[in-house]
Amino acid sequence: MNGIELTRRIKLAFPKIEIIIITIFENSERVFDSLSAGASGYLTKNANQLEVIDALDQIVKGGSPMSPAIARMVVGSFKKNNTNPFTDKELSVLDALVQGKSYKSIALSFDVSIDAVRFHIKNIYLKLQVNSKEDAITKAKKNNWV
Amino acid sequence: MPKKIILVEDNVDVCLGYKMLINMTNEYEVVNYYHIGDEALKNLNKDMPDIALVDIDLLWVL
Numbered sequence A: 001m002n003g004i005e006l007t008r009r010i011k012l013a014f015p016k017i018e019i020i021i022i023t024i025f026e027n028s029e030r031v032f033d034s035l036s037a038g039a040s041g042y043l044t045k046n047a048n049q050l051e052v053i054d055a056l057d058q059i060v061k062g063g064s065p066m067s068p069a070i071a072r073m074v075v076g077s078f079k080k081n082n083t084n085p086f087t088d089k090e091l092s093v094l095d096a097l098v099q100g101k102s103y104k105s106i107a108l109s110f111d112v113s114i115d116a117v118r119f120h121i122k123n124i125y126l127k128l129q130v131n132s133k134e135d136a137i138t139k140a141k142k143n144n145w146v
Numbered sequence B: 001m002p003k004k005i006i007l008v009e010d011n012v013d014v015c016l017g018y019k020m021l022i023n024m025t026n027e028y029e030v031v032n033y034y035h036i037g038d039e040a041l042k043n044l045n046k047d048m049p050d051i052a053l054v055d056i057d058l059l060w061v062l
Helices: A003-013 A029-036 A049-060 A068-078 A088-098 A103-110 A114-128 A133-142 B012-023 B037-042
Strands: A018-023 A041-044 B003-008 B028-034 B051-055
Touching: A003 A018, A003 A029, A003 B037, A003 B051, A018 A029, A018 A049, A029 A041, A029 A068, A041 A049, A049 B003, A049 B012, A049 B051, A088 A103, A088 A114, A088 A133, A103 A114, A114 A133, B003 B012, B003 B037, B012 B028, B028 B037, B037 B051
Parallel strands: A018 A041, A018 B051, B003 B028, B003 B051
Antiparallel strands: none
């Protein structure tokens, strides 16, 4: 298994173990993925003794050693984009689509007809200028709308 | 009591380098190190580390 998978498994078995990722490349999607998998921070392979000990000290104090660039990626992942073109209902339907719900289950959970769901989805596709559910989900995620 | 650390790193030089750096302190102690993730996972119960240093690029071993 690679380090990201190992991180996930360690945290699953022993959530209290703190994990620091060792990486060659500092600002990569993979470092972000490892943080998402449960790592608390990371160190680069060429870190000197001070940096290694400083990272350990930060972890013990409850901190997360990471560069500002990675911290920005983490913050960005939590921040949903509020400047979306959708109505509240469309946004709820889009959210449900992302969760993999069927038209029927969306209709049931919002207590509306399947035709009403289709109507909202048609408007969502128009606003996103897409023709498929997959493209709608991809575009909505890319813009942090869901 | 120093905090217990395990290293999981398939590059032997990096692994030993980190071990040496960490064991020079009074606050931290490397209790074990592994070059394969599965081995580290199997021994977590025994090692009971406070912190695991994990190489992101560990090789996949089936």
